[in-house]
Each structure stands twice: as C-alpha cells, then as structure tokens.
Amino acid sequence: MSEYTVVGQKLPRVDAVEKVTGAAQYGADVHPAGMLYGKIVRSKHAHANILSIDTSEAEKLPGVRAIITQDDVPSGRRVFATDKVLYLGEPLAAVAATDPDIAEEAAELIKIEYEVLPVVQDVMEAIKSSAPRLHSDETKEGPNRRDISAKIKELSRDEADGNSTAIRKLEAELENYADEVYYNISAESHTEAGDVEKGFAESDIVVEDTYVIPRVHQTYMEPHVSVASADSSGKITVWASTQGPFAIRSGIAGTLGIPLTQINVIGTTMGGGFGGRFGVIITHVPAVLLSQKAGRPVRVQMTREEEFLDGRPAPGCVIKLKTGATKDGHILARQALAFWDSGSVSGASIGSTIRVRGVYKIPNIKIDAYGVHTNKSGTAAYRAPGAPQAIFAGESQLDDIAEQIGMDPVKFRLMNMREEGDTVPAGGSEPEVGYKETLEAVADAAGWWNREADKNQGWGVAVGDWTNGCGPGGVYVSVHEDGSARIFHGSMDITGTDTAITQIIAEILTIPYKNVTIRRGDTDSAPYSTGSGGSVVTFTMGNTAKLAAEDARRRILELAAERLNTNVDDLELRDGAVHIITVDPPKSISLGELAAYSLSTTGGPIVGKGSFARQPSTPALAAQIAKVEVDPDTGRTRVLKLVASQDVGFAINPMAVEGQIEGGTVQGYAWAMMEEMQYGENGNVNPGFVDYRVPTSADLPTVESVIVEVPAPNGPYGAKGVGEPPITPTLATMANAVNDAIGVRITELPIKPEKVVDALKNNGHGA
Amino acid sequence: MAKHPVSLTVNGDEHDLLIEPRKTLLAVLRDTIGLTGTKEGCSTGDCGACTVIVDGKAVTSCMVLGVTASGKEITTIEGLASDGELHPIQQAFIDTGGYQCGFCTPGFIMASKALVDENLDRTEEEFRHALGGNICRCTGYTKILEAVLQAVEEIRATS
Numbered sequence: 001m002s003e004y005t006v007v008g009q010k011l012p013r014v015d016a017v018e019k020v021t022g023a024a025q026y027g028a029d030v031h032p033a034g035m036l037y038g039k040i041v042r043s044k045h046a047h048a049n050i051l052s053i054d055t056s057e058a059e060k061l062p063g064v065r066a067i068i069t070q071d072d073v074p075s076g077r078r079v080f081a082t083d084k085v086l087y088l089g090e091p092l093a094a095v096a097a098t099d100p101d102i103a104e105e106a107a108e109l110i111k112i113e114y115e116v117l118p119v120v121q122d123v124m125e126a127i128k129s130s131a132p133r134l135h136s137d138e139t140k141e142g143p144n145r146r147d148i149s150a151k152i153k154e155l156s157r158d159e160a161d162g163n164s165t166a167i168r169k170l171e172a173e174l175e176n177y178a179d180e181v182y183y184n185i186s187a188e189s190h191t192e193a194g195d196v197e198k199g200f201a202e203s204d205i206v207v208e209d210t211y212v213i214p215r216v217h218q219t220y221m222e223p224h225v226s227v228a229s230a231d232s233s234g235k236i237t238v239w240a241s242t243q244g245p246f247a248i249r250s251g252i253a254g255t256l257g258i259p260l261t262q263i264n265v266i267g268t269t270m271g272g273g274f275g276g277r278f279g280v281i282i283t284h285v286p287a288v289l290l291s292q293k294a295g296r297p298v299r300v301q302m303t304r305e306e307e308f309l310d311g312r313p314a315p316g317c318v319i320k321l322k323t324g325a326t327k328d329g330h331i332l333a334r335q336a337l338a339f340w341d342s343g344s345v346s347g348a349s350i351g352s353t354i355r356v357r358g359v360y361k362i363p364n365i366k367i368d369a370y371g372v373h374t375n376k377s378g379t380a381a382y383r384a385p386g387a388p389q390a391i392f393a394g395e396s397q398l399d400d401i402a403e404q405i406g407m408d409p410v411k412f413r414l415m416n417m418r419e420e421g422d423t424v425p426a427g428g429s430e431p432e433v434g435y436k437e438t439l440e441a442v443a444d445a446a447g448w449w450n451r452e453a454d455k456n457q458g459w460g461v462a463v464g465d466w467t468n469g470c471g472p473g474g475v476y477v478s479v480h481e482d483g484s485a486r487i488f489h490g491s492m493d494i495t496g497t498d499t500a501i502t503q504i505i506a507e508i509l510t511i512p513y514k515n516v517t518i519r520r521g522d523t524d525s526a527p528y529s530t531g532s533g534g535s536v537v538t539f540t541m542g543n544t545a546k547l548a549a550e551d552a553r554r555r556i557l558e559l560a561a562e563r564l565n566t567n568v569d570d571l572e573l574r575d576g577a578v579h580i581i582t583v584d585p586p587k588s589i590s591l592g593e594l595a596a597y598s599l600s601t602t603g604g605p606i607v608g609k610g611s612f613a614r615q616p617s618t619p620a621l622a623a624q625i626a627k628v629e630v631d632p633d634t635g636r637t638r639v640l641k642l643v644a645s646q647d648v649g650f651a652i653n654p655m656a657v658e659g660q661i662e663g664g665t666v667q668g669y670a671w672a673m674m675e676e677m678q679y680g681e682n683g684n685v686n687p688g689f690v691d692y693r694v695p696t697s698a699d700l701p702t703v704e705s706v707i708v709e710v711p712a713p714n715g716p717y718g719a720k721g722v723g724e725p726p727i728t729p730t731l732a733t734m735a736n737a738v739n740d741a742i743g744v745r746i747t748e749l750p751i752k753p754e755k756v757v758d759a760l761k762n763n764g765h766g767a
Numbered sequence: 768m769a770k771h772p773v774s775l776t777v778n779g780d781e782h783d784l785l786i787e788p789r790k791t792l793l794a795v796l797r798d799t800i801g802l803t804g805t806k807e808g809c810s811t812g813d814c815g816a817c818t819v820i821v822d823g824k825a826v827t828s829c830m831v832l833g834v835t836a837s838g839k840e841i842t843t844i845e846g847l848a849s850d851g852e853l854h855p856i857q858q859a860f861i862d863t864g865g866y867q868c869g870f871c872t873p874g875f876i877m878a879s880k881a882l883v884d885e886n887l888d889r890t891e892e893e894f895r896h897a898l899g900g901n902i903c904r905c906t907g908y909t910k911i912l913e914a915v916l917q918a919v920e921e922i923r924a925t926s
C-alpha cells in the first residue's frame with residue numbers, strides 16, 4: 001500500500017539489537033542481590049493419597065532458607081497438593097536455598113509417604129464406570145441419552161393420558177445407551193443447528209471416522225520462571241516471564257488474598273509463550289510464598305523435564321466425526337462427538353469442537369463435546385486453542401468425501417466455502433471474508449493446478465480459520481523537543497507487536513520509524529493491558545496506539561495553530577512538521593519546535609492517550625499445501641514443499657507476519673508428524689527433547705509464505721490477528737498429503753513412520 | 768562442596784574463579800561471571816540454546832563442567848560484536864527476521880559462527896543439517912537459514 005510510508009514496510013524490529021547481542025533480559029536473567037534459588041518438590045506418582053510429608057531432614061541442610069507446603073498458603077487456595085496427588089509431578093512443597101544445587105538436594109530430602117491409587121490416562125477409559133475417579137462419582141449423559149432424557153422430562157411435565165406408556169418406552173430405550181453414562185467429566189458443551197438426522201438421510205455419501213489427536217507441549221524455549229521479592233512492608237515485586245502481567249497480578253492477589261496494589265509484576269522479555277504462559281501457580285505463587293518466608297528474593301525456574309511434567313500443554317482429544325454430502329459435492333450435515341483430555345483440572349478448550357464446521361456452508365450440524373479428567377497436569381491454550389484438533393478431523397474427512405465423489409479437494413472446498421452474508425453453522429452471518437482468495441492464493445503459489453507426483457509422492461491441502469480476540473489496553477505517546485516520540489504501554493511484546501505499535505505511531509506522527517521508541521511499564525506504572533494471547537495484540541494495541549497517536553496529533557495541530565496564528569483547518573502534519581497549506585510561500589514548524597514550545601504553554605507537554613476495549617473482529621483463513629514423499633519401507637515422510645497462505649487483513653510488518661506464518665505452520669507440521677506427550681502407567685514418560693522430538697532445521701524445507709490482504713473493517717489499517725491461524729490447518733494438510741501419496745488415511749496423530757508402515761500392510765497403494 | 772580454582776578467558780577477559788566441580792560451564796558463565804546472554808533451555812544438551820565457542824568449537828555449555836574449561840578460551844554472544852559493530856551474522860539475523868522471541872538466538876548465532884569460521888562453502892541443505900542441534904520454536908527455521916546464508920555472502924564479500 002503505497003499511501004503509507006511506515007506501516008506495511010519490512011522494518012527491522014525495535015528489539016533487534018538486544019536480541020542478537022544477548023542483552024535482552026529474560027526471566028532467568030534477573031538476579032536481585034541476595035537472591036535464593038527455589039525448587040518445587042513434586043509427586044513421584046500419578047495418583048496417590050499423601051500419607052505424610054516430612055521436611056525435617058531438608059531443613060537441616062546448610063544453605064536451606066525456607067520450605068513451604070500448603071500449610072503456608074494463608075488463603076487456603078490450592079497451590080500444593082495435601083491429601084491426594086492427581087498427576088506425576090504435581091507440586092507438594094517448595095524449597096529455597098542459597099544455591100540451586102542445594103535447593104535440589106533439599107527437595108530430594110523431603111520424605112513423602114504415598115498410598116498409590118489406580119491411574120487413568122486415556123479419555124475413553126476415563127469415562128467408563130470401571131475407571132478410577134479423580135474428583136467425584138458424578139456422571140454425565142452422552143448425546144443419545146441426553147436427547148431421550150430431555151424427551152422424558154418434557155413428557156413428564158404434562159400429565160396427559162398415554163404419556164406414561166411413551167415414557168416407559170423411552171426409558172427402555174435409555175437402556176440401549178448404557179455406555180453413555182460418562183464418569184470423570186470436567187465440562188460439557190452442546191451445539192445444534194438444523195436437523196442432522198434429516199441431513200444424513202438426504203446425503204448420497206456419509207463418511208464416519210474417529211480422530212485421535214495427542215496432547216502436545218507448547219515447548220516455548222524458555223522454561224517457566226519467576227523471581228519474587230517480598231519486602232518487609234508487605235510489598236511484592238514479581239519479575240515474570242508471562243504473556244499477561246496484569247493477569248498474573250490479579251492471579252497472585254486472588255490466590256494469596258492480598259490487594260492488587262500490593263503486587264507489582266514486571267514482565268521480562270519472554271522466551272516464547274504460544275498460550276502457555278498465563279499460569280499463576282506454576283512458578284509465580286511458589287516464588288512469592290518462598291520469598292515471604294525467607295525474607296529474600298527467590299527465583300523459581302523450571303527445568304525442561306518439569307515443563308513436561310507440570311506445564312500446561314495443549315489437550316489431546318478423541319473426535320468421532322460424521323459428514324454427509326450429495327454426490328455433486330454439497331455438504332449437508334456434520335456431527336461430532338468429542339472427548340477432550342483436560343487432565344486433573346478442567347479447562348480444556350472443548351468449545352473449539354465447533355470448529356469442525358470449518359468455513360463451509362453446512363445446513364445441519366450437531367456437536368457434543370466433553371472435557372474428561374485424567375491423571376495428567378491441567379492444560380492451557382496453545383496457538384488457536386482447540387482449533388488444530390477439530391480442524392484436523394474436519395479437513396481430513398473433507399478429503400475423504402472429495403475422494404469418494406471424485407472431486408478435486410481444492411475445488412470441493414471452494415464450492416462449499418462461505419462468503420459474506422452466508423450463515424455460519426450454529427452462528428450468525430458471515431462478514432466480509434477472504435476464504436476463497438486465500439485458498440486460491442495457496443493453490444496458485446504451490447502449483448496445485450498442474451501438480452505432478454512421482455511414485456509415493458502426494459499433495460495435501462487443508463484450510464483453518466480463526467478469529468482474533470480483543471481486549472482492553474492503554475497507550476501513552478509523548479513527543480519530545482528533538483522531534484522524537486516515546487510510546488509507553490503495558491502489553492508484552494509477542495514477537496513483533498512492539499514493532500507494529502511503533503510503526504503505527506510513526507506513521508500517524510509522520511516521523512521516521514527510528515525516531516520512535518517504545519517502553520513497556522510494569523503493572524505499577526503502565527495502563528492496564530490485556531494479555532498477549534489470542535492474536536489480540538496488534539489488533540487491540542494497534543487500535544489503541546492509533547488512538548494515542550491521533551490524540552497527540554490533535555494537540556500538535558492545536559499548538560501549531562496557536563504558534564502560527566492560524567486555524568487548525570489550515571494545517572497539515574507531514575514529514576515531522578506542521579505546514580500551513582493555505583499560504584504561499586508555505587510556512588511550517590517542526591514537531592521538535594512544537595514540543596519545546598508546548599513546555600511553556602498553559603496546556604503543557606504533548607501527550608497523546610489511547611484507550612480501547614473492543615471492536616468486532618473478522619475471521620481469518622490460513623490455507624496450506626504440502627507435497628510429501630513417503631518411503632514405504634521405513635514409513636518416513638519427507639516434506640518436499642510446504643506453502644502457507646494467510647489472510648492477514650493488512651500486514652503492518654510483512655517480515656514479522658511471514659515469520660508468524662512460517663513458525664505456526666512448522667508447529668502444525670510437528671503436531672502432525674512427530675510431537676506427542678506419552679503416558680505410561682505412572683505418568684509422562686517422555687519429558688525431554690530426546691524422546692519428545694520437536695522439529696529442527698534438518699527436518700523441513702523452506703516454508704513458502706503467501707500474504708493475502710482482505711482488510712478487517714475494525715483492525716488497525718485493516719489488520720487481523722496473525723499469530724494463531726497458521727497452526728490450524730497443518731495437521732490435516734500433512735495427513736491429506738500422506739493419504740494422497742500412499743493411499744493410507746492416518747486418523748491418529750502423530751504420523752510416525754511405524755504407523756505408516758503398519759497402515760500400509762493393511763491397505764494403501766504405496767510400496 | 769569444595770571449590771576448585773579455575774582460570775578461563777571469556778570474550779578476551781581473564782577470570783580466576785573458585786568453582787564447585789558440579790557447576791556446568793553454563794552456570795559459571797551465567798551465575799558466576801554474570802554473562803546471561805547464553806541461555807538455558809533444556810540442561811541436557813538437546814536444544815542448543817546454551818551454545819558457546821570453546822577454543823574454536825561450538826559446544827553446549829550445559830554439558831561441560833566449568834572446571835574442565837580451565838585454561839580454555841571461550842566466546843559467548845556478548846563477545847561477538849566488536850567496537851560497536853555487530854558481527855555479520857548478528858546483522859543478518861536482524862535483516863531477515865531470523866529471530867522472534869530471541870531465546871534460542873544466542874545459541875543459533877554462536878553455532879552459526881563456529882560453522883562459518885570452519886567452512887563458508889556449505890550449501891543451504893548442509894547448513895540445515897549442521898544447525899540441527901539447535902531448536903527454535905518460533906521461526907520455523909526459514910528465516911534463520913536466510914540469515915545464515917546472507918551472513919555467508921557478507922563475510923565472503925568482505926574477506
């Protein structure tokens with residue numbers, strides 16, 4: 001867009017130099033004087049009653065300064081397990097010592113007596129009556145039982161004659177669904193639109209399958225860490241590697257039962273988050289409690305092993321999906337029954353099951369989703385939480401239908417895609433979207449229309465949709481006597497957002513990008529800001545920054561009018577100066593001169609303020625195509641080509657946007673092909689990078705990114721959230737490519753070589 | 768635990784230290800000397816975030832005991848820029864967007880430096896494999912490879 005000079009440009013990031021020189025301060029780089037090292041004592045069993053915790057030996061170890069258990073949590077909120085542990089690695093106590101090795105030794109000296117209980121790790125086992133219960137004996141009904149029970153309830157309400165026979169009949173019918181009495185349910189969600197039974201009856205083709213998606217870890221490179229310092233007045237300072245300092249502040253206040261203003265959270269540079277860095281009790285609360293007890297600052301830093309045991313990864317799930325279509329390619333109905341593995345607490349993104357609807361016109365839809373407790377740590381968001389799982393099922397099945405009716409997978413998708421004004425299944429009306437443009441862009445860029453494949457090679461396509469979130473934020477911008485501007489705000493930079501905000505302010509103030517600097521405040525000083533997750537930052541803080549810059553601009557023009565003895569209407573802000581457009585020769589005054597002048601005016605310095613909460617967001621699509629080659633002997637899949645397009649609305653910094661697309665796509669690839677948290681009889685068995693493989697540069701070719709720009713009406717310059725969409729389609733893209741290559745439909749991820757070899761033995765056209 | 772005298776040179780500065788034998792070179796660099804640019808990502812030698820150059824070779828400093836580094840010459844990310852000028856590899860990471868969160872970046876830059884010092888004539892594919900010991904979770908590696916190849920060109924042009 002040539003009308004802009006700073007936004008839309010590939011500019012180096014504002015934090016460039018500190019990031020490449022080692023100067024950036026991450027959580028574990030904070031080291032206040034006298035700091036102690038904390039260590040969390042963790043359960044050695046996945047399910048057990050705690051008989052006793054004996055800290056006496058540990059207390060005697062020289063260098064140990066504090067040991068805490070649940071008894072040290074004054075509010076009583078659960079920070080440490082007391083009578084029962086629900087997963088391997090669950091915190092039971094914490095130690096602070098003068099040296100990290102001493103803290104570790106002390107942790108090992110704490111004696112815990114367990115009474116081991118039966119363990120359940122698999123969601124389909126956990127719902128059965130035979131499963132051990134994590135929390136209670138309460139049961140929930142499956143979809144068919146729910147429908148019948150609802151009818152019984154309705155009939156029981158009117159006491160008309162003949163109803164009793166009908167009720168008895170329905171009660172007998174309930175018996176057919178004895179296996180639909182579910183145990184260990186943490187949450188449920190049900191959505192329906194149209195009549196799926198009718199839709200399936202009218203379909204020429206009905207495809208049904210069960211998709212299994214593993215639990216994966218966000219695997220941000222910096223493990224969880226916090227440094228806390230509680231001073232003698234009760235004031236608490238926490239240096240936290242977090243996506244949301246304000247959420248951490250309220251979380252700590254709530255957990256400890258202390259006022260917000262007693263806590264200052266300083267967000268440190270964050271070594272990745274991807275949704276997993278909002279947790280309050282993982283390290284922050286233990287660090288505060290240890291510091292309060294020891295009277296010294298304490299750092300609690302997780303190891304990578306602890307990350308796998310007690311992080312909050314993305315939930316795995318089992319999705320039973322059924323789709324009906326006509327033989328000329330119209331999708332008529334889709335039904336899903338999903339079980340999400342929420343681990344020991346609730347919180348899995350079960351509502352995301354609705355994303356099996358994709359971006360297609362589906363008149364009849366029914367979704368039943370359950371969160372299921374298992375003996376694992378709780379879960380958290382991971383880049384478009386829940387969407388990659390649901391979209392894997394939806395987009396895999398879509399290809400199977402396309403294959404059965406003999407239609408090209410891209411054409412089939414284009415034919416069914418929604419456009420502006422179409423009804424979103426179980427939703428409202430679609431706003432202006434760029435679904436078709438995005439899919440067409442990736443097909444063109446990848447060479448889909450004249451694709452070629454040798455033996456055992458194949459092409460796969462899939463699309464995924466996501467809509468960015470929104471939240472409150474505030475930004476101040478000051479203009480200085482040298483004509484430079486300084487931004488002050490409280491939102492965490494999530495790989496480029498500070499840069500986008502800076503570009504927006506420079507654009508509006510018409511000053512060079514390098515003359516605008518940005519400073520993040522702590523929760524004591526900065527205006528409130530929503531957490532940096534949900535692809536919110538550029539949308540929310542970009543809008544906020546625009547408002548702040550426009551506010552500053554108003555003041556600048558007002559000052560210039562005063563200074564130049566004219567009306568605001570005769571003035572124009574351009575190239576870092578205000579010009580009178582009505583006089584010849586033109587008269588102008590620079591921003592620096594105006595800032596200097598402002599200091600002696602009644603109105604005072606130039607400070608622009610922006611405050612924003614929400615505007616409707618617009619859905620964005622990511623579309624991807626992969627070409628793979630599968631070795632039928634080893635089962636190994638090699639990616640030959642990976643092309644990713646995305647509707648980003650408007651790319652404020654195309655380099656950063658490409659980076660998001662490439663990175664998200666590779667995370668999706670990893671979920672499809674290699675990542676899986678594995679659980680044995682006593683919990684997670686692959687808590688490290690040797691057994692939990694994440695991709696390296698050797699695993700992949702260059703990811704080709706294609707930027708599509710269909711502006712969002714309420715986004716800054718039309719921008720949509722870009723962080724989350726790219727991970728959503730890749731799981732299915734890969735599965736569809738493997739299917740195309742060797743005729744094997746893998747429905748259980750990851751697509752590991754041994755699974756491919758096994759599947760090929762039974763069917764497929766490879767070898 | 769008894770401490771042992773250790774002398775090492777880090778980024779040209781000599782350090783005479785007393786170190787517990789259980790401390791890793793990473794712990795010595797970060798906690799004793801205070802050079803926190805080198806990162807700890809896994810503590811098991813699998814992610815490469817702690818990569819530094821010891822006597823010309825890239826090593827994962829979490830897998831080296833500090834006492835065994837005595838007498839050696841170590842370069843960390845803090846020692847790469849000279850006279851306020853970024854090293855071409857650092858500049859290339861900025862120009863191409865070869866970093867995002869930046870946590871793996873010091874390790875990637877040091878691993879790349881050792882590779883480039885050893886042999887400039889590698890293909891992209893060879894660099895992809897040679898950097899396989901470093902994990903980045905944000906970039907998907909595309910721009911990291913672009914950065915390394917740009918740096919190679921720059922170094923070639925100026926040497």
